[in-house]
Amino acid sequence: MARNALHEIKKSLDGLVGERVLLRANGGRRKTIERFGVLEETYPSVFVVKLDPPDGSFERVSYSYADVLTETVELMLCKEDGNTTKFVVEH
Template sequence: MARNALHEIKRSLDGLIGERVLLRANGGRRKTIERTGVLEETYPSVFVVKLDPPDGSFKRVSYSYADVLTESVELMVYRNGDQVRVTYTQS
């Protein structure tokens, strides 16, 4: 079941490569980190986001699809001025 869910999340992100995204990740100790960038690449178990320049010293970050599934990372895509959240919903 979880394997299929991870595959579905990867497949949905495959279609979003090159799109502007907002990442909201758990930074530990009740801190949430927000970063913006472009979804650059998807790999079998992780995806890579190229961050906007003023967002600190990191140029790229990668997260696993399990992070999206467990909601430790929220991923929003900018579409027509709106933010659309990427989630996995069981059918």
């Protein structure tokens, strides 16, 4: 069951490569990281987001599909009008 859900998450993210996203991740110690970026690549076990530079340097972060499944990481797709839509996978 969980394996199939992880596959569905990967498949959904495969179609969003190159799209602008808002990433909200649990940073530990009651800290939440919220940054804009671009979904850069999907791999068999992880996906990579290239974050917008806050200070002129680019940063890449990677998360597992299980992080999305357990809602440790949330992705919101950015629309052209500036609004965001939460990325939801039915499992």
